Amino acid sequence: MTDTTTAQDASLALPSWRQKDAKPLVQIEEITKQFGDFRAVDAVSLDIYENELFCLLGGSGSGKSTLLRMLAGFETPTSGRILIDGVDMSHIPPWERPVNMMFQSYALFPHLTVEDNVAFGLRREGVKGAELKRRVSGILDMVQLGHLARRKPNQLSGGQRQRVALARAVVKQPKLLLLDEPLGALDKKLREETQFELMRLQEELGITFMVVTHDQEEAMTLATRIGVMNQGIIVQTAEPHDVYEYPNSRFVAQFIGNVNLFDGVVMEDEIDRVTIQCDAIEGLVEIGHGISCAPNQEVAVAIRPEKIRLSREAPEQTTNLAKGMVLDIAYMGSQSIFRIRLNSGQEVRVTQPNMSRDTSNRIMWDEQVYLAWDAYSCVVLTS
Structure with missing residues (x-):
């Protein structure tokens, strides 16, 4: 095998x-949506690829649902354009787009x-x-509802109704499935179980999913990115780990999970480290990489709660060290806060x-x- 072949296989x-x-399946190019003087979506550009389970995460009023509705064709962009599989969707009505939506x-x-x-939906398409019968029974078996085919929605649990809605959305085999807060009506335990079912179904069907949610844990569990x-702006796009x-x-840093922020001066x-004076810890923070910043620049050090070690005795280190008093303890079963x-x-x-x-x-x-x-447990933020 040649080096070129090996490189291609790795790619x-x-x-x-x-x-x-x-090549992206969905290309969002400088999309803006304005309602009067209010700009709900502000020049957003985004690529989504085939077979992705992409999560759009944001708080109330962040613009995520407006962006989803423009993809579906329920809202018309003020400017910019949306391409799906290379085709400009700007003037194509919702019912002619290769898109389905689960509300x-x-x-x-x-x-x-x-x-x-x-x-x-299949009957309406002839x-x-x-x-x-084959397509309906096949998708019902996939969502494990074949034995409930003759029931009405009021005879189902919340989780079962959610799976019916999902089956109806994917049975037409759209290129893109849009899901607006798909698990929001479920209780915590059922929501956690259904997240894995949603991931399994997406993988089996090979349909690109785009999920809108305000729930950080849900996005972290579901998403490829x-x-x-x-x-109205996408401030970061990355894999959940990143x-x-x-x-x-x-x-x-503050929106995704919990974080401690220490303000400081570089x-x-x-190249291999940065040292920051932080008044909050009355000492120095040392991080195991450089950041290419201006001399004496003001920054913030972000460190997640699970990366901090507690002890009664002073550790043998002079940086990344602080002292304090325990105010509260919350026992959560698997962990204590x-x-x-x-x-x-x-x-x-x-x-x-625990x-x-x-x-x-x-x-x-x-x-x-x-x-x-540790020196590799925290991140320097310059904005």
């Missing part, structure tokens, strides 16, 4: 969004059975007889896994503790 093994020459409310027909709800939206571990701004910036006030007055959140049932030596309220972390 094909990469996800499509990492392949240099991969948060599910919008099932209460007077129709499960199988008739799923078959509704699918009949054995072909109709996440686009974080704020005030969004969490390498946020590109204070907003992303004292030394080298500590709220600690540093000597500087700043409060810090620390999480620790690895043992033995609690005789656990850190308690009002104890003085040391907080320490």
Whole structure:
């Protein structure tokens, strides 16, 4: 095997969004949507690739649902364009787009059975007889609802209704399926179970999914990539690991999960490390990479709660070290959450896994503790 062949094989093994020459299925180019003086979506550009499960994540009013509705054709862009499989969708009505949408409310027909709800769109396209029966029964078996085909929606649980809506959305085999807060109506445990079902179904069908959600954990669980939206702009697009571990701004760091931020001033910036003076910890933070910043630049150090170690005795390190007192402890079963006030007055959140049932030596309220972390456990934010 030649080196060229090996390189090509390695490239094909990469996800499509990492392949240099991969062609996106969806191309959003400088899309803007304005309602009067309010700009709901502001010059957004985004590529989504075939077979992706892409999550658009943002708070209320961030513009994510407006962007979804423009993809579906329910809203017309003020400027910019949307291409699906290379075709400009600007003047194509919703019913002629290779797109389907699953609404948060599910919008099932209460007077129709499960199988008739799923078959509704196919019948309107003229699918009949054995072909109709094959496709409907096949998708119902895939979502594990074949035994409930004759029931009405009011005879189903919330999770079952969600799966009926999903089956109806995918049975027409669209190139792109849009899901607006698809798990929002489910309770926590059922939502967690359904997330894995949604991932399994997407993988089996090979349809590109775009999910809009405000739930960070849901996005982290489901997504191949996440686009974080704020005030009509996509502020970061990356795989879940990178969004969490390498946020590109204070907003992303605080929006995704929990984080501690220490403001500071850069004292030394080298290729392999950066040293930052942080008043909050009354000392220095050392990070195992450089950041290419201006001398004495003001920055923020972001560190996740689970990356901080707690101890009663002072660790043998002089940087990445702070001291404080335990204010609160929340026992969550698999982990405990500590709220600690540093000597500087700043409060810090620390999480620790509960690895043992033995609690005789656990850190308690009002104890003085040391907080320490590694040089590669934190990230420098310049914006």
